Amino acid sequence: MKQAQRLQSQIQKMQEELAERTVEATSGGGMVTVVANGKQEIVSIKIDPEVVNKDDIEMLEDLIVAAVNEAKRRAQELVMNEISKLTGGLGIPPGLV
Template sequence: MFGNMAKVVGQIQNIQQFLKDMTVEGTAGDGLVKVIINGQQSILAVRFDPDRISAVEPEALGQMITEAYNQAQLESKEKAKEEVTKATGLNLSNLPGIF
């Protein structure tokens, strides 16, 4: 029984490391804004197209940042779900709220 538990703990640790190392990019405004996050949903960087940023109103820029983050977050969750499914063999797509 404990041997199996060690395997599960190892799988969880591998998944946690994968999520920490994974990066996903979301964009908005036709590439004006880019938000890069990891699999733990932490923002790693926010980047702007320097040639076009000065023409954007602050409110619109805020909306673009939100849109880019939400896009990156969705992709990150999908990749995390795929990794958990691959590591555990369990299909978690029918369990709402996990990802």
């Protein structure tokens, strides 16, 4: 029981630390940059002004979607790596942590 309480405490601390960490993803060769935190929240989106073309908004939309999805994937990977370190390969499903 004490081990479970200690693990729960460590998980809470890890979640707090992850909220402060960020990952960055780009698309279009750096034309769109998205930053997400360890809680998988989008923190910022930067768009190179040269990619903004009122006649091709669809391309910009696609670049944003691609960068957001990659940032969320990287944030999720960050979380999974930290969970794996914390649980020491106990095989605890991520949804339970």
